[in-house]
Amino acid sequence: MPKKSKSRSQKSEPDPSTVLGAKKDPKCFVLQMGTVGESIKRLKQDLRRMMEPNTAARLKEARSNVLKDFLVMAGPLGVTHMMVLSSTQFGSYLRVSKTPQGPTMTFKLDTYSLVSDVAASKKRAVSYHANVYIHAPFLILNNFPKDEAGRLMSTLFRNLFPAMNVQTMKLAECRRVVLMTYSNETKMIELRHYEVTGTVQGVDRRFRRLAADRLPKNLGKVNDIADYMMGEGGATSASEGEEDDAENTVELEQKFNGAGNLQGAKTAIRLKEIGPRITMQLIKIQEDFNGGKVLFHEHSNFNLNSTFNLKFSLPT
Secondary structure (H helix, E strand, O other), X not given: OOOOOOOOOOOOOOOXXXXXXXXXXXXXXXXXXXXXXXXHHHHHHHHHHHHOOOEOOOOOOOOOOOHHHHHHHHXXXXXXXXXXXXXXXXXXXXXXXXOOOOOEEEEEEEEEEOHHHHHXXXXXXXXXXXXXXXXXXXXXXXXOOOOHHHHHHHHHHHHXXXXXXXXXXXXXXXXXXXXXXXXXXXXXXXEEEEEEEEEEOOOOHHHHHHHOOOOOOOOOOOOOHHHHHHOHHHOOOHHHHOOOOHHHEEEOOOOOOOOOOOOOOEEEEEEEEOOOEEEEEEEEEEEEOOEEEEEEEOOOOOOHHHHOOOOOOOOO
């Protein structure tokens, strides 16, 4: 008798729109175009790291690729924005575009510091756990102008990050925050990227280290763990308590990350800068994706109120 052929089970293909994250979350490509220096390439990687998990962290560009190639990929993958770094003889630029129809904003980079530069500037080495990148960062906008250009900037930046619902969000997912501050005097935007940490109050530093499994490497001067916990003379100095001001101490409504940060505990909230740092200025706003009618230009007398197309709905 002929042998029966084994039927092969076919695996269902994943939904392309969920490859980069949740369906409802905005997603972006962070790219470089043209000839750029090594520092801009590293800045690209740092921006991808900042935008995780809603970005393609390992996306590779070929020299033959043009922006239209990535725009074709954006639809099936559910990509909503593109951030493109480029360099010219006049400086380095960051373009932020909404796919597929725009608008596009061009920012000139005034100064920037990489993640490695921020880490090197700290007195003590700081290690960041990979879990902080599981959830997308939250965005805080500060002092942005209320004119049409400022409102459009605010809308574009807000749409880059997931919306925060204070009624349903979990406190343990608040691991990172991106802070953007606008200066009315210099017209510069300062971007900072922080990790949000919590330190339980009213507990000695030695007990916190023991609970977090972060004991010092050298315990040769003590006979047992009790000597370390009691310290020299059995007393603890005021500095070792690390008590914080009441301004940044809160009572947790939910469990938070870190040893001892349980529901109801009094915890001091701290921000640890991760990087990158970017100081940039808005130069141009265009109507379409990577082009189109110029709605605003820093070095020309454009009136955004008169040229703004109703195609873009701004919040009132």
